[in-house]
Amino acid sequence: MTKEEEKKSPPSRRQFLAAGVAAAGGVLLSGLFVLRDGLLFLFPPPREKRFVKYLVGKKDEIPAGKAKEISIAGKPVFVAHLPEGFKVFSGICPHLGCIVKWKEREKEFYCPCHRAVFGKDGSVLAGPSPRPLDEFEVQVEGSLVFVLLERSKGGLGS
Numbered sequence: 001m002t003k004e005e006e007k008k009s010p011p012s013r014r015q016f017l018a019a020g021v022a023a024a025g026g027v028l029l030s031g032l033f034v035l036r037d038g039l040l041f042l043f044p045p046p047r048e049k050r051f052v053k054y055l056v057g058k059k060d061e062i063p064a065g066k067a068k069e070i071s072i073a074g075k076p077v078f079v080a081h082l083p084e085g086f087k088v089f090s091g092i093c094p095h096l097g098c099i100v101k102w103k104e105r106e107k108e109f110y111c112p113c114h115r116a117v118f119g120k121d122g123s124v125l126a127g128p129s130p131r132p133l134d135e136f137e138v139q140v141e142g143s144l145v146f147v148l149l150e151r152s153k154g155g156l157g158s
């Protein structure tokens with residue numbers, strides 16, 4: 001059979017089967033990629049949390065039972081020295097975003113806008129706030145106190 005005749009003749013059974021297997025393999029592979037992408041879309045792998053670490057003060061700058069107001073990226077933050085250790089809270093009221101104050105004598109946070117009161121642990125004691133003050137992770141290294149703010153959340157609460 002010449003080359004010209006081979007081109008014009010219908011494919012042999014073996015060639016037909018080989019083409020069919022190759023096509024089926026391609027379709028199966030494409031299906032697997034679509035399935036993988038679909039599963040990754042529906043169940044994305046957990047992302048590693050990334051933190052930004054801010055120095056908020058020295059341990060001896062904040063005596064036990066006191067809180068110090070500082071500003072991080074222009075937002076108010078309170079560093080409280082409690083019996084259980086240092087705690088850092090957002091100074092932004094979860095109700096409507098006013099700035100809370102620390103009341104030294106009562107050892108609680110107070111929002112002057114609508115009179116929300118928060119305990120020294122940030123919990124809601126009174127008023128309209130729907131939730132406690134945002135609390136941030138603290139790290140004490142030697143004599144220094146740091147706060148860790150999650151980078152993806154943009155940091156400092158509502």
Ligand code: FES
Pocket residue numbers: 093094095096097098111112113114115116127128129
């Ligand atoms: S904004 Fe703080 S109580 Fe309303």
